[in-house]
Amino acid sequence: MDDFLSEQEQIDRVRGWLRSNILPIIGGVVLGLGVLFGWERFDNYKADQSIEASTLYQELSLYVLSDNDAEAISIFEQLRDTYGSSPYTDQAALLVAVMYLNNQNYRGSIDSLEYVIDNASDEYLSIIARFRLARVFMEQGQFEDAEALLDEEISGELVGRLNELRGDVYSALNNIEAARFAYTEALASDSQLINRSLIQMKMNDLDININ
Numbered sequence: 001m002d003d004f005l006s007e008q009e010q011i012d013r014v015r016g017w018l019r020s021n022i023l024p025i026i027g028g029v030v031l032g033l034g035v036l037f038g039w040e041r042f043d044n045y046k047a048d049q050s051i052e053a054s055t056l057y058q059e060l061s062l063y064v065l066s067d068n069d070a071e072a073i074s075i076f077e078q079l080r081d082t083y084g085s086s087p088y089t090d091q092a093a094l095l096v097a098v099m100y101l102n103n104q105n106y107r108g109s110i111d112s113l114e115y116v117i118d119n120a121s122d123e124y125l126s127i128i129a130r131f132r133l134a135r136v137f138m139e140q141g142q143f144e145d146a147e148a149l150l151d152e153e154i155s156g157e158l159v160g161r162l163n164e165l166r167g168d169v170y171s172a173l174n175n176i177e178a179a180r181f182a183y184t185e186a187l188a189s190d191s192q193l194i195n196r197s198l199i200q201m202k203m204n205d206l207d208i209n210i211n
Contacts, residue, residue, distance in 0.1 A: 050086065050088075052083070053079060053083040053086040053088040053089065054088055056075050056078060056079050056083075056088070056092075057079065057088040057089075057091060057092050059075055060072050060075040060076060060079070060092050060095065060096075061095060063075065064095055064096070064098075064099050069099060069103065072095075072096060072099060073096065075092070076089075076092050076093065076096045076112075079092050080092075080093075080115070084119065085121065087120075087121065087122055087125070089119075090116050090119065090120040090121075090122065090125045090129075091125070093112045093113070093115045093116045093129075094112070094113070094116060094125070094128065094129060094132070096108075096112045097109045097112035097113045097116075097129075097132065100112060101136065106136060106139075106140055109136055110133065110136055113129045113130075113132055113133040113136065114129075114133065116128075116129035117129045117130055117133065124158075127154060127158055128158075130149050130150070130152075131150075131158075131161060131162070131165060133149055134146040134149045134150055134165055134169070135165075137149070138168065138169065138172060143169055143172050143173050146165075146169050147166075147169050147170075147173070150162060150165055150166050150169065157190075157191050157192065157193055158191070158193065159185075159186075159189045159191055160186045160187075160189035160190075160191025160193060160194040161186075161191065161193055161194060162186075163182045163183070163185040163186035163189065164182070164183065164186040164194055164199055164202075166178075166179075166182035167179045167180075167182035167183040167186060167199070167202060167203075168202070170182055171202065171205075171206065176206050179202075179206055180203060180206055183199050183202055183203045183206075184203070186199050187199055187200070
């Protein structure tokens with residue numbers, strides 16, 4: 001503003017500027033507050049959704065432990081339909097898969113594990129589901145299907161588990177050299193999630209089978 005204007009002239013100019021711009025200013029403030037409180041409500045909504053999904057997951061866990069399969073399945077379907085993107089739903093699917101497997105319902109177990117593989121946002125849970133599904137396929141004698149599930153390379157703590165599973169599949173297929181290589185890779189990994197003594201025993205059994 002011009003320093004040579006009188007005080008009254010400066011006041012008049014400010015008033016004129018405000019009259020011309022008051023609506024955009026108010027609109028901007030309202031919009032800003034709307035965005036602020038909108039995000040706050042959205043955060044609260046997400047928190048509420050997480051709490052509700054967590055509560056349902058806990059209920060499902062209790063029903064599984066008490067062998068109330070029908071209620072467990074009903075809650076899982078509610079989680080899947082209402083909170084499909086929640087990690088609690090993925091965890092619930094893994095739990096339901098175990099329930100189905102204990103009841104020798106292999107189709108139900110496979111469907112639950114495939115749901116996690118296809119929908120989990122957490123890569124770790126997706127990998128765990130693949131490992132468990134490979135085990136189910138092996139129990140069903142579907143070794144080629146299990147092998148295909150374990151074809152994808154991964155990194156991190158689960159590498160040891162992956163190679164141990166590969167060794168188990170190759171051993172079942174009587175591919176001794178491939179099994180030995182996979183078990184050796186598992187033992188060479190830094191993974192703390194494997195039983196090294198058990199893997200060594202599996203390698204020793206390979207030599208016995210050859211003889």
